[in-house]
Amino acid sequence: MASSSFQAPRGTSDILPEDQPYWSYVWGTAASVAASFGYERIDTPIFEETALFSRGVGEETEVVEKQMYSFDDLGGDSITLKPDGTAPVCRAYIQRGMHNQPQPVRLFYQGPYFRYERPQAGRFRQFHQFGVEAIGDASAQVDAEVIELGWSWLASLGLTGLSLSINSIGDGVCRPGHLAKLVEYFSEREDGLCSDHKGRYRSNPLRVLDCKKAPCVSVSGGAPRSVDDLCDDCSDHWDELRRTLDLLVGEGALSGYEENARLVRGLDYYNRTVFEYEPAERKGQSTIGGGGRYDPLIEILGGPPTPGIGFAIGMERVLLNLKAQGVSVPGGPVIDIVCVHIGDAAHDRMLALASGLRATGRTVIVAPMGRGMRSQMRYANSKGARYALILGERDLENGVATLRSLKTDDDQTEVSLDPAVIAEASR
RNA sequence: GUGGGCGUAGUGUAGUGGUUAACACGUCAGGUUGUGGCCCUGAAGAUCGUGGGUUCAAAUCCCAUCGCUCACCCCA
Incomplete structure (x- = not known):
C-alpha cells in the first residue's frame, strides 16, 4: 500500500461485491416490510440548503454545531450534505403539498447520510439509514405502528435478542416545567455529576440523563422523570401508546418493550414519544x-x-449485528456459463452466442483473450460458473460446441450453435 | 475534541540490529497434441506508512508525523 496512492476518505468505505448480498438483502427486506405497512418510498436530494438542518434539527445540537459537511456552492448558497433524514422529508412534505393527500402520509427511504465524527465500530462519516415517517396524524396508534414497523423489519432480518425502549419527553406545555425541575434537582446535586456535566446541566439537563458515566448515572437515577410531569394531553397519549403496544405484544407482533425514563434523543425536534432499538x-x-x-x-x-x-x-449497525449473529443471507449472482474459445474465429462466433444466451436470461462471461484452453477452464472454475461452453476451430466446421458441467464430474454434451438449444441444455 | 492499540506484497502473517525481507492464500504462466477442481513447477508483486535521529550496520532502538482501529463524547 504505497503512501502516495489514494485512500477512501476517513470514515467512508467501499461496499465491495462480496458485501453486496448483505446490502441487497437488508435493503430489499426494508422495502418490502415498509410496503406491507402501506409506506411508500421517497428519495430526497443528497444535499439541502444548510438552514433546513440548522433550523430543523436545532441550532444547539451536536449534529448542527460540529458535524455537518457544509460548503458554499459556486452560486454562493450554503449547502449541507444531509446529516439526517427527517428534515428533508418534512421539507418535501411541505413543498410538494402532501397535506392535500389522505393523512397520514406514510413514507420510507433509504440512503446515505453524512456527519463529521471520529469513526469507530458502527459509526462512520458516510453511513446509511433506513427510515420511515408518518406525517399528519397525532394519534398514539401511529406511534405504535411506526414502532412495530421497525421491529418487524429487524426481526424479519433474523436478528435476535433485540430490545425496545420507549419514553415520553412531553411537549411544549409540560416540558418547560419538567426541565426546570430537572435543573433544580441537578443544582442541588452538582457535586455528584461527572466533570462533563457539572457546568453544563443548566443548558441541557436532558443530556445528563443520557450520560453513561457512573456519577451521572447514580445521580440521575433519582431525578424527576418526564413521564411523571406530563400534562394531561401528553399523559393520555403516553397511556394510549402503552395500551396499544401491550396489544401488539399480546398478538406477538412485538416481543416486549421497556419503559426507560432516561431515554432522551439528541435532536431538538422530538416531543412526546421517543424510542430506541438496541442490539443483543x-x-x-x-x-x-x-x-x-x-x-x-x-x-x-x-x-x-x-x-x-x-x-x-x-444500516451498518444492522449489518454488524447480522454478521455477528452469523445470519446467512441469499447469495450473490451466479455465473451460468463461461465461454471458452480456441482460435480467433471461435472467439468471434462465441461473442454472438454469448449475446444470444444472455437474451435467454443466462448470465454469461466470455473467457479472457490470449489464454490457453486450460487457463480458460481454470478461469471458468474459479468464477464458480455452472457450465463451460467450449468452442474450437474443429467445432466450427461441425457446427457444434461442447457444454461441460463444472458442478459434476465428466458431464458434458455436444450442442448445436443455437442459443436456444444451449440455454435449454444448461438449465 | 480526548484517550488506548496497531502500521511488513492484494489478503493474513513470520521476522526485535548484521549478507539479495520469509511463508500461506490469492493472481498470472507452465505441467506435450482441445477440458476445470487436487497436485507439482515457475513468475509477478513490499522503496518494511512517512520523515528524521542513534549505530560500522535499522523492518528491528528513539523522536516526530500521517494513517488505520477501538473507546469516550454524540448518535444511526
Missing part, C-alpha cells in the same frame, strides 16, 4: 436505531402545524 450485544454502539414524534417540526420549517413521527435505523 452492547459492544460498540448501543443503539441500532431510534426515533420519535416531532409534532413541532413541520411548522418550524414553515409548513402548517402538522404532527409527525418516524425512525431511522443504521
Whole structure:
C-alpha cells in the first residue's frame, strides 16, 4: 500500500461485491416490510440548503454545531450534505403539498447520510439509514405502528435478542416545567455529576440523563422523570401508546418493550414519544436505531402545524449485528456459463452466442483473450460458473460446441450453435 | 475534541540490529497434441506508512508525523 496512492476518505468505505448480498438483502427486506405497512418510498436530494438542518434539527445540537459537511456552492448558497433524514422529508412534505393527500402520509427511504465524527465500530462519516415517517396524524396508534414497523423489519432480518425502549419527553406545555425541575434537582446535586456535566446541566439537563458515566448515572437515577410531569394531553397519549403496544405484544407482533425514563434523543425536534432499538450485544454502539414524534417540526420549517413521527435505523449497525449473529443471507449472482474459445474465429462466433444466451436470461462471461484452453477452464472454475461452453476451430466446421458441467464430474454434451438449444441444455 | 492499540506484497502473517525481507492464500504462466477442481513447477508483486535521529550496520532502538482501529463524547 504505497503512501502516495489514494485512500477512501476517513470514515467512508467501499461496499465491495462480496458485501453486496448483505446490502441487497437488508435493503430489499426494508422495502418490502415498509410496503406491507402501506409506506411508500421517497428519495430526497443528497444535499439541502444548510438552514433546513440548522433550523430543523436545532441550532444547539451536536449534529448542527460540529458535524455537518457544509460548503458554499459556486452560486454562493450554503449547502449541507444531509446529516439526517427527517428534515428533508418534512421539507418535501411541505413543498410538494402532501397535506392535500389522505393523512397520514406514510413514507420510507433509504440512503446515505453524512456527519463529521471520529469513526469507530458502527459509526462512520458516510453511513446509511433506513427510515420511515408518518406525517399528519397525532394519534398514539401511529406511534405504535411506526414502532412495530421497525421491529418487524429487524426481526424479519433474523436478528435476535433485540430490545425496545420507549419514553415520553412531553411537549411544549409540560416540558418547560419538567426541565426546570430537572435543573433544580441537578443544582442541588452538582457535586455528584461527572466533570462533563457539572457546568453544563443548566443548558441541557436532558443530556445528563443520557450520560453513561457512573456519577451521572447514580445521580440521575433519582431525578424527576418526564413521564411523571406530563400534562394531561401528553399523559393520555403516553397511556394510549402503552395500551396499544401491550396489544401488539399480546398478538406477538412485538416481543416486549421497556419503559426507560432516561431515554432522551439528541435532536431538538422530538416531543412526546421517543424510542430506541438496541442490539443483543452492547459492544460498540448501543443503539441500532431510534426515533420519535416531532409534532413541532413541520411548522418550524414553515409548513402548517402538522404532527409527525418516524425512525431511522443504521444500516451498518444492522449489518454488524447480522454478521455477528452469523445470519446467512441469499447469495450473490451466479455465473451460468463461461465461454471458452480456441482460435480467433471461435472467439468471434462465441461473442454472438454469448449475446444470444444472455437474451435467454443466462448470465454469461466470455473467457479472457490470449489464454490457453486450460487457463480458460481454470478461469471458468474459479468464477464458480455452472457450465463451460467450449468452442474450437474443429467445432466450427461441425457446427457444434461442447457444454461441460463444472458442478459434476465428466458431464458434458455436444450442442448445436443455437442459443436456444444451449440455454435449454444448461438449465 | 480526548484517550488506548496497531502500521511488513492484494489478503493474513513470520521476522526485535548484521549478507539479495520469509511463508500461506490469492493472481498470472507452465505441467506435450482441445477440458476445470487436487497436485507439482515457475513468475509477478513490499522503496518494511512517512520523515528524521542513534549505530560500522535499522523492518528491528528513539523522536516526530500521517494513517488505520477501538473507546469516550454524540448518535444511526
